[in-house]
Amino acid sequence: MYAYEQHRDSLMARLKRIEGQIKGIMKMVDDGRYCPDILQQISALTGAMDEVSLILLESHLSGCVTDAIQTQNGEASIQEVMHIIRKVVKR
Amino acid sequence: MYAYEQHRDSLMARLKRIEGQIKGIMKMVDDGRYCPDILQQISALTGAMDEVSLILLESHLSGCVTDAIQTQNGEASIQEVMHIIRKVVKR
Amino acid sequence: MYAYEQHRDSLMARLKRIEGQIKGIMKMVDDGRYCPDILQQISALTGAMDEVSLILLESHLSGCVTDAIQTQNGEASIQEVMHIIRKVVKR
Amino acid sequence: MYAYEQHRDSLMARLKRIEGQIKGIMKMVDDGRYCPDILQQISALTGAMDEVSLILLESHLSGCVTDAIQTQNGEASIQEVMHIIRKVVKR
Numbered sequence: 001m002y003a004y005e006q007h008r009d010s011l012m013a014r015l016k017r018i019e020g021q022i023k024g025i026m027k028m029v030d031d032g033r034y035c036p037d038i039l040q041q042i043s044a045l046t047g048a049m050d051e052v053s054l055i056l057l058e059s060h061l062s063g064c065v066t067d068a069i070q071t072q073n074g075e076a077s078i079q080e081v082m083h084i085i086r087k088v089v090k091r
Numbered sequence: 092m093y094a095y096e097q098h099r100d101s102l103m104a105r106l107k108r109i110e111g112q113i114k115g116i117m118k119m120v121d122d123g124r125y126c127p128d129i130l131q132q133i134s135a136l137t138g139a140m141d142e143v144s145l146i147l148l149e150s151h152l153s154g155c156v157t158d159a160i161q162t163q164n165g166e167a168s169i170q171e172v173m174h175i176i177r178k179v180v181k182r
Numbered sequence: 183m184y185a186y187e188q189h190r191d192s193l194m195a196r197l198k199r200i201e202g203q204i205k206g207i208m209k210m211v212d213d214g215r216y217c218p219d220i221l222q223q224i225s226a227l228t229g230a231m232d233e234v235s236l237i238l239l240e241s242h243l244s245g246c247v248t249d250a251i252q253t254q255n256g257e258a259s260i261q262e263v264m265h266i267i268r269k270v271v272k273r
Numbered sequence: 274m275y276a277y278e279q280h281r282d283s284l285m286a287r288l289k290r291i292e293g294q295i296k297g298i299m300k301m302v303d304d305g306r307y308c309p310d311i312l313q314q315i316s317a318l319t320g321a322m323d324e325v326s327l328i329l330l331e332s333h334l335s336g337c338v339t340d341a342i343q344t345q346n347g348e349a350s351i352q353e354v355m356h357i358i359r360k361v362v363k364r
Contacts, residue, residue, distance in 0.1 A: 002123040015117045022113055026106045032093040035151035036175050042144050043178040046137060050182055053133050054359055060126035061338075061351045069342045078334045084127050086327055087134040088362055090273050091141055145268055152247075152260045160251045169243045177236055180270055182363050184305040197299045204295055208288045214275040217333035218357050224326050225360040228319055232364055235315050242308035266309050269316040273323055 003063025007055055014052050021045045053088055057081070094154025098146055105143050112136040144179055148172070185245025189237055196234050203227045235270055239263070276336025280328055287325050294318040326361055330354070 004011060022045065028038045060081060068077035095102060113136065119129045151172060159168035186193060204227065210220045242263060250259035277284060295318065301311045333354060341350035 003126055004120070005123070008120065008123075011120050012117065015113060015120065019110070019113050019117070022106060022110050026103065026110070029095070029099065029102050029106065032096070032099075035094055035147050035155065036171055039144055039147055039151075039175045040178065042140055042147075043175075043182070046140055046179075046182055049133055049137055049140075050362060053130055054355065054362070056126050056130055056133075057358065058351065058355045060130075061354070062348065064126065065334075066342050066347055066351075069339050069347075074339055074342075075335065078331065078339075080127055081334070082327065082331045084130045084134075085330065085358060087131065088137075089323060089327070091134070091137055091271070141271060145264065145271070148267065149260065149264045152263070153257065156243075157251050157256055157260075160248050160256075165248055165251075166244065169240065169248075172243070173236065173240045176239065176267060180232060180236070180364070185308055186302070187305070190302065190305075193302050194299065197295060197302065201292070201295050201299070204288065204292050208285065208292070211277070211281065211284050211288065214278070214281075217276055217329050217337065218353055221326055221329055221333075221357045222360070224322055224329075225357075225364070228322055228361075228364055231315055231319055231322075235312055235319075238308050238312055238315075242312075246308065262309055266312045266316075269313065270319075273316070273319055 004056055004059035007059055011052060011055060014048060014055075018045060018048050018052070021048065050088075057084070057088075095147055095150035098150055102143060102146060105139065105146075109136060109139050109143070112139065141179075148175070148179075186238055186241035189241055193234060193237060196230065196237075200227060200230050200234070203230065232270075239266070239270075277329055277332035280332055284325060284328060287321065287328075291318060291321050291325070294321065323361075330357070330361075 021041065025038060025041050025045065028041065065074065065077045065081055068074040112132065116129060116132050116136065119132065156165065156168045156172055159165040203223065207220060207223050207227065210223065247256065247259045247263055250256040294314065298311060298314050298318065301314065338347065338350045338354055341347040
């Protein structure tokens with residue numbers, strides 16, 4: 001069983017909505033819509049994607065990282081999660 | 092004609108690739124893949140989306156904002172672009 | 183005369199406050215304060231620094247970039263500002 | 274003893290350098306230096322501040338959060354760290 005099991009349906013619903021947003025953005029570009037309107041939609045999509053990342057990150061801390069800390073010292077697991085957090089922060 | 096006309100094909104190709112990335116992420120969640128691997132893919136998608144934003148922003152500055160500056164004082168256009176840049180920076 | 187002349191006093195006041203924030207953070211680290219409290223203060227400082235960046239960026243667009251567009255085609259100036267915006271977005 | 278004890282000297286050295294950077298930025302504004310040059314320096318400062326945040330965050334995970342997970346279920350501690358990570362990501 002994986003850490004985000006209990007959030008799977010909510011994550012899939014969010015990702016489905018993001019897939020709709022990306023299709024909407026493609027249509028806007030194809031229709032030659034006004035740049036700031038498209039940028040606004042991209043910003044909404046990035047925000048929605050950040051929420052998915054934060055849910056996964058929290059699940060990972062409560063699941064795998066917690067397990068690693070309880071069964072070993074957890075150091076490797078913390079290194080791995082810091083590597084990911086750095087990527088999210090630095091984009 | 093819109094500002095990003097000359098970049099339209101490249102933008103559509105990037106967005107098509109991002110649509111593929113989002114589908115890949117949905118499959119990873121559905122398959123119960125390891126959180127850090129999914130987060131890595133989300134980070135790649137966000138990075139790819141940032142590139143689309145930067146291309147659109149540059150097109151907007153070279154197109155609409157430049158036109159507004161040449162034909163009026165451009166102040167309203169600069170306010171609008173700052174509003175967008177703030178959204179991109181603050182996510 | 184430089185573009186942010188009219189915002190100089192406000193910028194200096196903001197920077198003075200940020201200097202105070204950094205001194206406060208140093209004291210927190212020195213006193214061994216609780217990590218999340220320090221991280222909260224760093225986040226406030228980064229937010230305050232972002233505001234300074236956005237004021238300077240807007241001044242630059244209204245000043246130098248506008249001048250460059252009115253007197254030449256402005257392309258080099260837009261390239262330069264995009265380079266900076268990329269750095270701000272990507273941190 | 275606090276979590277970042279072993280990194281205290283390195284953190285203080287980094288913060289001292291950042292204090293120097295902020296003074297340098299104040300001088301640049303006071304001297305009316307070119308906006309993109311100032312923005313470049315602010316971007317370097319924000320990057321340096323991010324590094325401090327990431328060191329503190331890692332210390333916090335290896336210290337307090339690990340302790341909380343080993344002695345209790347750690348859930349409150351993970352909620353708290355997620356709140357901080359959200360602030361860092363969203364600036």
